[in-house]
Amino acid sequence: MDLNRLYKNMEEGKVPFLGPDDDFQWSGCNMCGLCCFDTEILLNPYDILRLRRHLGMTTTDLLSKGLVEVFPGGNSGLPLAMVTFRRVNKKMSICPFLGAVVDEGKLRKRINGKDKPSREDLEAARVPNKYACIVYPARPSVCRSSPLGRMTMWEKEGKENRRLFYQPPASNCPAIQEEGRIRVSCWIENNGVQPYWDAGDGFHQLLSTMMEKGLVVNKGADQAAKAAWRIAAGLPYDFDNLVPLPEEFPQTRVGEHAEEDRLLLAWIYQMVEMVAEAAGQIREAAKARLTG
Ligand code: SF4
Ligand code: SF4
DSSP: OOHHHHHHHHHTTOSOEEOTTOEEEOOOOOOOOGGGBSOOOEEOHHHHHHHHHHHTOOHHHHHHTTSEEEEEOTTTOOEEEEEOOEEOSSSOEEOTTEEEEEOHHHHHHHHTTOSSOOHHHHHHHEEEEEEEETTGGGOOHHHHHTTEEEEEEEOGGGOEEEEEEEOOSSTTOGGGTSSOEEEHHHHHHHTTOHHHHHHHHHHHHHHHHHHHTTOOOOTTOOHHHHHHHHHHHSTTTOGGGOOSOOTTSOTHHHHHHTTOHHHHHHHHHHHHHHHHHHHHHHHHHHHHHHHO
């Protein structure tokens, strides 16, 4: 999803908002892979948790292998994570999780008797013009819900309202060129979107807490704010570094919750809130020392 284009389209009233009983044009994905180029895939901590499990990697691996990056958001200064797209040329970038589709029957015939396929076997068994997401069961929230997106709007008295909008995955996506429609509620159900959105809401809350504690980095940020940001920013994403733990959260609880994503996530959010609180206090103290 190109966020700049999306905001521009929203400002111009070109983005339709939908309810659960509305439907939208969708004839089915033909795996052309076009929507996995030149876009931005923002990740929340649940996305990273699912990717870690699926790939059998730590968050440190995801970061060091250049699959995921964490940086201060341009407008908010809050920590954001994103899939790191590989640059193909000046104009084109590609998701590192996009892979070619291999015809298993063809491959079986080619390797007949061999322990493993050669590069030539793989190339010969490739299905032309078909691409697949190699993390499909753990594909991030943005990809899972596309062509639906969700945004938070603040109504009067600060009440939050989450609205669904429709944004084609790619302007030349075949699934929106041909006849066919699907209901919003079916889409959410069929794609297992709700747990991702629930986890996203928790993260949103966490970011609000960080903002309240002054844990943002922007142009005018002082050294103390930057230091505090560094303490708190990585934690919502880097579950490998959530140690040492205070007494209320003995180390064993990580093990207990390690197999239950949502429990683990709730625990992580609780931890980060505590760290944000502490980092906020450290920041205030450091600021007082610098100005005092
Ligand atoms: S562009 Fe459309 S049809 Fe092609 S992979 Fe993406 S969703 Fe599927
Ligand atoms: S994570 Fe999968 S679905 Fe999402 S952009 Fe990458 S390859 Fe495409």
